[in-house]
Amino acid sequence: MIKNPKVLKSVFWLLVGIFILLVSYFAFSFQFSGIERLLFPLVAVLGLIFLLLGIALIFLTIKQKIKGKLKIFLMLMGASAISPLVFSILHNFFYALGIIGENIFIIKYTMEILHVASFLIALIVSPIGFLVGATGSIVLFMRKGGRRPA
Numbered sequence: 001m002i003k004n005p006k007v008l009k010s011v012f013w014l015l016v017g018i019f020i021l022l023v024s025y026f027a028f029s030f031q032f033s034g035i036e037r038l039l040f041p042l043v044a045v046l047g048l049i050f051l052l053l054g055i056a057l058i059f060l061t062i063k064q065k066i067k068g069k070l071k072i073f074l075m076l077m078g079a080s081a082i083s084p085l086v087f088s089i090l091h092n093f094f095y096a097l098g099i100i101g102e103n104i105f106i107i108k109y110t111m112e113i114l115h116v117a118s119f120l121i122a123l124i125v126s127p128i129g130f131l132v133g134a135t136g137s138i139v140l141f142m143r144k145g146g147r148r149p150a
Contacts, residue, residue: 008060018050054081070140077133080126087122091115
């Protein structure tokens with residue numbers, strides 16, 4: 001049983017809301033000339049808050065000793081909020097190592113594979129994992145409470 005469901009659910013819904021804002025920015029900003037530069041500081045702050053809320057969600061899930069499928073979905077959601085930053089950094093790191101080792105065949109192509117994989121995880125796998133975690137959590141919240149989640 002969740003000891004303090006209001007804090008956990010608040011973090012959960014804040015994550016969902018910020019996710020929607022971030023996806024909207026990346027999906028629609030290219031249609032409006034110049035708006036992406038104007039809104040970038042806001043998006044950077046939202047991205048940082050998203051990362052911190054992902055860490056908080058994992059911490060709260062562990063601290064409150066949540067069990068079963070709900071724990072899996074909340075942990076997946078929290079990890080998926082953290083992973084874009086981690087894998088973006090890894091993408092750049094592997095790319096730089098590939099440039100440094102471009103004269104050594106095995107290093108060049110290994111780093112190429114790793115930097116592309118990191119990029120795909122950050123941009124495709126992480127949002128899908130977030131959606132799976134959020135959807136599963138919402139279903140389980142509704143099933144436990146017998147009503148719409150608060």
